[in-house]
Amino acid sequence: MSQKNPNISVDCVVFGFDFENLNVLLIEQRQDDNINQKTRFALPGDLVNADEDLDSAAYRVLKELTSIEKIYLKQFHAFGDPKRLSKKEDKFWLQKLRTQPDARVITVSYFSLIKMSDVSPKASSFAGNTHWVNINQIPRLAFDHNKIFNKALETLRDDLEYKQIGFELLPKKFTLSQLQKLHEVVLGSKLDKRNFRKKMKKNDNVVPLNEKQKGVLHKPAQLFKFEPKEESEIE
Amino acid sequence: MSQKNPNISVDCVVFGFDFENLNVLLIEQRQDDNINQKTRFALPGDLVNADEDLDSAAYRVLKELTSIEKIYLKQFHAFGDPKRLSKKEDKFWLQKLRTQPDARVITVSYFSLIKMSDVSPKASSFAGNTHWVNINQIPRLAFDHNKIFNKALETLRDDLEYKQIGFELLPKKFTLSQLQKLHEVVLGSKLDKRNFRKKMKKNDNVVPLNEKQKGVLHKPAQLFKFEPKEESEIE
Numbered sequence: 001m002s003q004k005n006p007n008i009s010v011d012c013v014v015f016g017f018d019f020e021n022l023n024v025l026l027i028e029q030r031q032d033d034n035i036n037q038k039t040r041f042a043l044p045g046d047l048v049n050a051d052e053d054l055d056s057a058a059y060r061v062l063k064e065l066t067s068i069e070k071i072y073l074k075q076f077h078a079f080g081d082p083k084r085l086s087k088k089e090d091k092f093w094l095q096k097l098r099t100q101p102d103a104r105v106i107t108v109s110y111f112s113l114i115k116m117s118d119v120s121p122k123a124s125s126f127a128g129n130t131h132w133v134n135i136n137q138i139p140r141l142a143f144d145h146n147k148i149f150n151k152a153l154e155t156l157r158d159d160l161e162y163k164q165i166g167f168e169l170l171p172k173k174f175t176l177s178q179l180q181k182l183h184e185v186v187l188g189s190k191l192d193k194r195n196f197r198k199k200m201k202k203n204d205n206v207v208p209l210n211e212k213q214k215g216v217l218h219k220p221a222q223l224f225k226f227e228p229k230e231e232s233e234i235e
Numbered sequence: 236m237s238q239k240n241p242n243i244s245v246d247c248v249v250f251g252f253d254f255e256n257l258n259v260l261l262i263e264q265r266q267d268d269n270i271n272q273k274t275r276f277a278l279p280g281d282l283v284n285a286d287e288d289l290d291s292a293a294y295r296v297l298k299e300l301t302s303i304e305k306i307y308l309k310q311f312h313a314f315g316d317p318k319r320l321s322k323k324e325d326k327f328w329l330q331k332l333r334t335q336p337d338a339r340v341i342t343v344s345y346f347s348l349i350k351m352s353d354v355s356p357k358a359s360s361f362a363g364n365t366h367w368v369n370i371n372q373i374p375r376l377a378f379d380h381n382k383i384f385n386k387a388l389e390t391l392r393d394d395l396e397y398k399q400i401g402f403e404l405l406p407k408k409f410t411l412s413q414l415q416k417l418h419e420v421v422l423g424s425k426l427d428k429r430n431f432r433k434k435m436k437k438n439d440n441v442v443p444l445n446e447k448q449k450g451v452l453h454k455p456a457q458l459f460k461f462e463p464k465e466e467s468e469i470e
Contacts, residue, residue, distance in 0.1 A: 007242040008315070008341050050339065054315035078313040078343045080243070080289035104285065106243050106341070108313045162397030202437050 004047040006103040010058040011045030011145065012073060013109065013152035014066075016116035016132055017169050022185045023132040024149060025121060027065055029093060029142065030128035040089065042142035043149065044127065045107060047098070058110040066130050067122040073110040076155045077148075080106040084144040093142065097126060111152040115169055136188065160186050164205055167226035175213060175221040176200060204229050239282040241338040245293040246280030246380065247308060248344065248387035249301075251351035251367050252404050257420045258367040259384060260356060262300055264328060264377065265363035275324065277377035278384065279362065280342060282333070293345040301365050302357040308345040311390045312383075315341040319379040328377065332361060346387040350404055371423065395421050399440055402461035410448060410456040411435060439464050 014025040029040040044065040048057040054075065063069045082104055085094060094101040121130040133139070138149060159165045166182055167174075180196050200206050207227045213220035249260040264275040279300040283292040289310065298304045317339055320329060329336040356365040368374070373384060394400045401417055402409075415431050435441050442462045448455035 005242060005339060007240060048315070048341075051317040053317060054313060054341070057315075075312065077310065078289060080283070080292075080343065082286040082288060104240060106283075106289070106343070108315065108341070158398075163393075 002049040002052070004099075005050055006047065006098075006100040007105055008048045008054075009045055009105050009107040010048060010054060010061055011043045011107050011109045011148055012058055012062045013043055013111040013149055014062070014068065014071070015111065015113045015135075015152075015156060016119075017113065017182070017185065018116045019181070020185070022135045022188075023116065024135055024138065025066060025068075026131050026133050026138075026141070027123060027127035028129040028131065030123075030126050038089075040093070040142050041131070041133075041139050043145045045145075046126075047105070048108075054108050055110075058108075064125045065123065065127040067124060068119050071112050071114050071119065073112050075108060075110050077151050078106055078108045079144055079148055079151075081144060087143075090143050107148070109148050109152065111156060113156060113166060113169065157187055164226070164228060170226075173209060173211065173223040173225055175223060177221060179206070179224070200224075237284040237287070239334075240285055241282065241333075241335040242340055243283045243289075244280055244340050244342040245283060245289060245296055246278045246342050246344045246383055247293055247297045248278055248346040248384055249297070249303065249306070250346065250348045250370075250387075250391060251354075252348065252417070252420065253351045254416070255420070257370045257423075258351065259370055259373065260301060260303075261366050261368050261373075261376070262358060262362035263364040263366065265358075265361050273324075275328070275377050276366070276368075276374050278380045280380075281361075282340070283343075289343050293343075299360045300358065300362040302359060303354050306347050306349050306354065308347050310343060310345050312386050313341055313343045314379055314383055314386075316379060322378075325378050342383070344383050344387065346391060348391060348401065348404070392422055399461070399463060405461075408444060408446065408458040408460055410458060412456060414441070414459070435459075 016023045016025060025044065026041045027044050029042055044062050046061045048054065052060070058073050059069065062073065085091070085105060091101065116132060123130045135153060138146065140146065141149065160183065166186065169182060170178055176197055179200065180191055180193065183196070184191055205226060205228050207225050209223045209225055211223045213223060251258045251260060260279065261276045262279050264277055279297050281296045283289065290308070293308050294304065297308070320326070320340055326336065351367060358365045370388060373381065375381065376384065395418065401421065404417060405413055411432055414435065415426055415428065418431070419426055440461060440463050442460050444458045444460055446458045448458060
């Protein structure tokens with residue numbers, strides 16, 4: 001086993017979209033004894049190896065705990081509250097698991113947005129189980145993981161709004177209704193159809209096609225494609 | 236002196252705007268001996284104290300090295316290449332300064348965009364001097380600080396484009412020429428006037444006023460204000 005840096009960890013917030021809901025991937029902390037009966041949920045995360053870079057650590061840890069690999073992970077924030085691991089139940093867990101359970105750990109967090117159907121999570125290592133949990137039903141998580149989850153969701157919503165992410169979750173040719181549904185699921189609220197369409201018509205990256213939906217009998221909707229413009233083309 | 240965590244540091248990239256250029260604040264590493272004659276430039280940064288949170292550390296370190304305080308610092312990225320401090324001249328400097336000079340250090344980086352006229356940097360601690368350096372003339376920096384600077388600049392440009400930052404550097408009522416100048420200075424390139432205006436007219440947050448420039452004899456320009464809309468208002 002590689003030597004670990006006692007002060008630095010990575011955590012992964014994997015958002016899964018299934019066209020109806022947005023979920024996040026949680027692990028159940030494995031319980032090999034009967035002392036601590038309560039199921040504890042956490043984001044997949046662990047210490048960084050002594051000579052491993054942060055991105056590699058994130059991919060390795062996610063794979064070790066959930067078997068998920070080959071998805072894009074984006075670093076979004078480091079969390080370093082000196083008290084972030086000091087709840088009694090957190091200490092108990094760390095004492096079972098770590099060689100320096102009292103060391104202060106700064107965690108560098110990553111997030112990902114994927115189609116749930118693209119992966120099949122499978123728990124291993126100290127993960128006893130994996131769960132896709134609806135973002136509106138997140139339980140109390142270990143450590144400061146609720147805080148990390150909230151910041152990840154905020155970043156995801158910002159990126160959807162400003163950085164045009166999420167199009168890869170839609171078909172290559174999509175309708176504005178499909179695009180609106182994606183926004184509603186990620187933002188967690190209904191949007192006004194007319195305003196949404198007005199806004200997307202101002203968006204130079206959403207390009208109307210000379211083509212309509214197929215296989216729809218009544219009023220097939222127009223199709224669009226996503227075509228990101230270079231900065232120089234729009235300014 | 237507080238005990239420091241040997242594995243975690245903060246670095247600050249302070250961008251200063253002077254209406255003509257964009258500069259970044261660098262420190263000269265202090266030289267108390269004559270062995271190493273070459274001036275070495277770096278971003279202001281240092282180890283985090285044992286029980287200090289990351290934001291507090293960033294504000295403290297910036298103040299200790301440059302005397303700058305009360306500016307907004309935003310965390311943007313953590314850098315953790317295991318070899319980031321291993322150049323020969325970096326090791327030499329760390330051996331003079333740190334109790335564990337060979338420890339691996341992950342640095343959490345912050346950036347800020349301010350009006351240069353709002354601050355008066357003054358070097359202290361291990362900073363021998365401070366310099367505002369034009370972003371197009373950045374010298375070779377210590378450690379991986381060129382990489383950190385480049386990522387900060389990229390983030391700043393993204394935020395200008397997508398998150399509507401920078402308006403606080405302009406007068407409350409501004410002309411589109413002033414806004415274009417700000418964009419050109421930050422983006423580092425000339426923009427086409429017509430396209431820029433077209434784009435800003437699509438921007439719901441840039442609101443035209445029923446008012447023109449004063450004290451201008453020939454063709455006073457229209458004034459605008461910045462009024463960020465709530466998500467719900469635009470969607």
